C-alpha cells in the first residue's frame with residue numbers, strides 16, 4: 470500500500486467548518502475572494518486521497534475556462550504536497566492519483582454530457598452561475614454511490630436556483646444537508662482580505678452589486694438600477710453652461726429616438742437633445758453637435774456603419790458595441806456614478822422618468838443580468854451611460870481592483886496560489 474504524508478494547508482475557521490462538514494449536501498454562499506474555491510478543492514482532494522482505485526470525483530465550473538483554473542490549482546496542490554499523480558490529461562482535464570482515484574474537471578456548458586458517470590463526490594463551483602440542468606446532471610452521478618456534494622458560490626438574484634436551494638437547506642427542509650454563509654467580514658477577520666480593499670470596493674461598486682458580491686444578499690429579479698433617492702440627489706437646476714468635454718450618443722433604430730448627451734468637466738450634463746429622423750438627418754445633426762469633441766456612440770448592429778460615416782467628420786468619435794457583458798459594464802458604471810453622486814443632470818422630465826424606470830432582470834436559469842426600461846424608452850439612459858463611460862475613460866479613474874494581501878505588502882500574506890499551497 471502506498472503511504473503519503475498529507476498536511477492540510479491552513480484553512481480559517483469558516484472555511485474549515487464547511488470542509489469538515491459530513492453532510493451529504495453542503496451549500497455555501499460566500500463573499501467573493503473569501504476562499505470558497507480553495508476550500509472546495511481541499512474538500513474534494515481529501516476525499517480522493519481516501520478513495521479506492523477507479524473511484525471518480527468531479528469538479529464542475531460554469532465554463533471550461535473556469536474549470537481550467539481549478540485543474541491547475543489541483544495539480545499545484547499535489548505537487549506541493551509531494552503527492553504523485555500517475556497520469557494527467559490536460560485535454561480531458563483529468564488527474565489520476567497514485568491510489569488510482571480519478572479527478573475530472575468539467576464544464577457545465579453542456580449538461581447532457583455530464584450524465585453517465587458514477588461519482589464518489591462532486592463540487593459545483595460558482596453554482597449560481599451554473600445552470601440548474603448541470604446540477605441535475607451532477608446529482609444523477611451520485612445516485613448509485615450516494616456520495617456527497619458541495620455547492621459553492623457568490624450570491625446573485627433571489628430566484629436563482631442555487632439561492633433557492635440554499636434557502637431550503639437553511640430552513641432544514643432537506644435531510645442530511647447543511648448551509649454555510651461567509652461574508653466579507655469573515656474573510657477580513659481571517660486575514661485573507663484587507664478591510665481597506667473592501668472599503669475601496671464599497672466606494673466603486675453600486676450598493677446592489679456590493680451587497681450581493683460581498684454581503685451575500687440576493688437582489689430582486691427586477692429592481693430599479695439607479696435608486697430614486699440617488700437620482701434625486703444627482704439633480705442640478707438646469708443644463709450646465711460650461712464647455713462640453715465629451716458626448717454620448719444612442720442611435721435610434723426604427724421607432725426609437727436618437728439621443729445626444731454632453732458632459733462638462735465636472736461631469737454635469739451640459740447638452741441634451743433627442744430626435745426622430747432618417748439616418749441621413751441623424752448623421753448630419755450628430756456631426757453638427759459633436760464636431761471634434763470626444764464622443765462614444767452605440768455601434769451595435771445597424772449603428773456600426775453609421776459610426777463609420779460619423780468618424781469621417783468627427784475625429785474623436787468612437788463606437789461602443791453592446792453585448793451582454795459590455796452593456797452590463799456600461800450600466801453598472803453609470804449606476805455607481807449615480808449612487809456616488811459623481812454625475813449630475815437637470816430635472817428634465819423624460820431623463821428622470823427613464824432613469825427611474827430602468828430595471829435589471831436576472832434570468833433564474835443562468836444568473837445572467839440584463840438591463841432595460843421597465844416601460845417605454847431607454848435611449849436617454851444609454852446615451853448618458855455612454856457619455857459617463859467616455860468621461861471615466863478621459864478622467865482615468867484609478868483602477869481599484871481587488872488587491873489581495875501580499876500584492877501590496879511584501880512581508881505579509883500570500884502572493885499567489887503557489888504561496889498558499891506552501
Ligand SMILES: Nc1ncnc2c1ncn2[C@@H]1O[C@H](COP(=O)(O)OP(=O)(O)OP(=O)(O)O)[C@@H](O)[C@H]1O
Pocket residue numbers: 479480481484499500501502503504505506507508623661873883885886889
Ligand atoms: N485559508 C487561506 N489562507 C490564506 N489565503 C487563502 C486561504 N484561502 C484562500 N486564500 C487566498 O484567497 C484568495 C481567494 O481564494 P479563492 O479563489 O478560493 O476565493 P473565492 O471565494 O473562490 O473567490 P472568487 O469569488 O473569485 O471565486 C486566493 O488567492 C487564495 O490564495
Ligand SMILES: [Mg+2]
Pocket residue numbers: 505506507594
Ligand atoms: Mg472561486
